[in-house]
Amino acid sequence: MYLLLVSLILILPSSAATLKESYHAALRNMESIKRAEQNIEQSEQQKELAKGALHPLVNGFATYTRIDPPVAAGASPFLLTKQYSVGVRVTQPLIRGGLFSALNLANDNILLAEFQKDATELNLYQLVINAYYNLKIAQNDVQNLEKLLSYSKERVSEIRSRAKIGRSRRGGLVEAEAQLAASEAQYQQGLISLEQIEKNYQFLTQLKPEPIPELTAVPRVEGSVEAYLAKLKNRPDILAARQLAKAADHQVEIAKGAHYPSVDLIGNYYIDRTGVLATSEWDAGIVVSVPFYQGGTVVAATRQAVAARRISELTAHETVRVAERELSVVFQNYRQILVQLDAMKTAVSKSEEAYNLNKKDYKNGIVTNLDVLLSLNSFIQNKRSYDSLYAMAHMTYNNLEAATGVLP
Numbered sequence: 001m002y003l004l005l006v007s008l009i010l011i012l013p014s015s016a017a018t019l020k021e022s023y024h025a026a027l028r029n030m031e032s033i034k035r036a037e038q039n040i041e042q043s044e045q046q047k048e049l050a051k052g053a054l055h056p057l058v059n060g061f062a063t064y065t066r067i068d069p070p071v072a073a074g075a076s077p078f079l080l081t082k083q084y085s086v087g088v089r090v091t092q093p094l095i096r097g098g099l100f101s102a103l104n105l106a107n108d109n110i111l112l113a114e115f116q117k118d119a120t121e122l123n124l125y126q127l128v129i130n131a132y133y134n135l136k137i138a139q140n141d142v143q144n145l146e147k148l149l150s151y152s153k154e155r156v157s158e159i160r161s162r163a164k165i166g167r168s169r170r171g172g173l174v175e176a177e178a179q180l181a182a183s184e185a186q187y188q189q190g191l192i193s194l195e196q197i198e199k200n201y202q203f204l205t206q207l208k209p210e211p212i213p214e215l216t217a218v219p220r221v222e223g224s225v226e227a228y229l230a231k232l233k234n235r236p237d238i239l240a241a242r243q244l245a246k247a248a249d250h251q252v253e254i255a256k257g258a259h260y261p262s263v264d265l266i267g268n269y270y271i272d273r274t275g276v277l278a279t280s281e282w283d284a285g286i287v288v289s290v291p292f293y294q295g296g297t298v299v300a301a302t303r304q305a306v307a308a309r310r311i312s313e314l315t316a317h318e319t320v321r322v323a324e325r326e327l328s329v330v331f332q333n334y335r336q337i338l339v340q341l342d343a344m345k346t347a348v349s350k351s352e353e354a355y356n357l358n359k360k361d362y363k364n365g366i367v368t369n370l371d372v373l374l375s376l377n378s379f380i381q382n383k384r385s386y387d388s389l390y391a392m393a394h395m396t397y398n399n400l401e402a403a404t405g406v407l408p
Contacts, residue, residue, distance in 0.1 A: 016210035019398065020408040023128045025205040030124055036117035043113040047106035053099055056092040061085075061268075085273035092265040094286075098257020105250035112243040118236030124204075126402050131201040133395035136212040138194040140387040145187040148380040152176070152183040155376070159369060172369035179373050218341065218393045221400070225331045231404035232323050241316035248309035255305040258298040261290040327403045334396045341393060344386040351379040 017025065027033055064084045093099065155176045162168035198209040232238060267284040291298070355375040361367045 050106040087270040095263035097260030098254035101253035115240035235405035241319040245312040255302040
């Protein structure tokens with residue numbers, strides 16, 4: 001029984017991955033997602049560095065000093081020309097300009113990295129959408145070109161048999177053979193295009209490209225373009241742009257913090273030392289450092305941070321405007337595609353009917369072989385256009401949803 005099940009599994013053809021499965025496969029394999037995850041890890045470690053600046057520093061120290069004896073001191077027992085000390089020093093920062101701003105910046109950078117990862121996932125999803133439906137378009141195109149090739153072979157076979165008994169012109173046979181050669185060339189070009197698109201799909205998903213099943217009915221958009229635009233505020237790339245501007249505020253505070261004094265509490269514990277304080281085991285004190293002049297570096301750094309903040313604000317504003325424009329274009333394109341689909345569906349039906357009627361009329365001597373070939377090309381071309389547009393409608397709809405930040 002087990003061997004039978006294994007055999008059935010091996011015999012059954014593998015089914016193509018859905019769009020959702022293709023996207024999740026890309027998530028597992030694409031380096032861009034793994035880089036985004038490492039950026040989050042990097043930001044979390046930067047937060048640990050910022051927290052570490054608030055904690056006390058504990059260092060061991062050792063000093064050794066030789067003093068040139070002053071002439072006036074004489075042979076004083078309190079004067080040691082060789083002095084040393086060994087101990088442990090604890091330094092606790094009390095006031096540091098921009099210290100808490102650095103911690104807030106680290107927290108905001110973690111959130112920024114998470115937004116950027118979400119934006120990377122959304123961008124990857126849009127790439128997979130295009131690759132998936134382009135694969136379907138290419139597969140449909142090859143199928144239609146196979147039909148064209150098959151019908152062209154039928155025409156050559158039919159006219160050749162008719163030419164042998166004098167019911168068709170030699171020129172009609174040449175026309176049919178030219179049509180067959182052109183169809184073969186188109187079919188080969190379709191195979192080349194399909195192979196290129198398969199490689200793109202496989203690059204993104206690491207999945208073997210399988211024939212994608214027939215697409216479901218084309219969805220209808222719900223609501224107006226304004227309803228879609230209202231959803232943009234939660235799109236991850238827009239959130240990331242705004243978060244970047246927020247983080248730039250903390251950079252300004254950090255730069256300004258270099259103007260402020262620093263206050264540290266310092267304590268020393270002596271394991272061994274010389275001199276009159278040899279019996280004293282510890283000391284403690286407060287060190288205050290007030291910056292008076294630093295060559296203009298703090299002012300320049302502050303102005304640089306302010307300019308960077310303004311750039312981030314402008315970038316965030318531009319990101320929103322670009323997103324609104326792109327979403328409006330996709331929305332309008334989708335509405336137009338729906339209108340085109342109805343017209344193209346009629347064109348396919350009518351051109352197929354015309355081809356079948358011309359084949360019948362040709363046998364009755366009413367139309368020429370050229371009329372049949374022209375109607376055949378018109379039918380296949382309309383079918384190719386309709387199938388491509390149908391898949392394009394699905395692609396555009398999914399891109400419209402993705403433009404608002406919706407993932408499968």
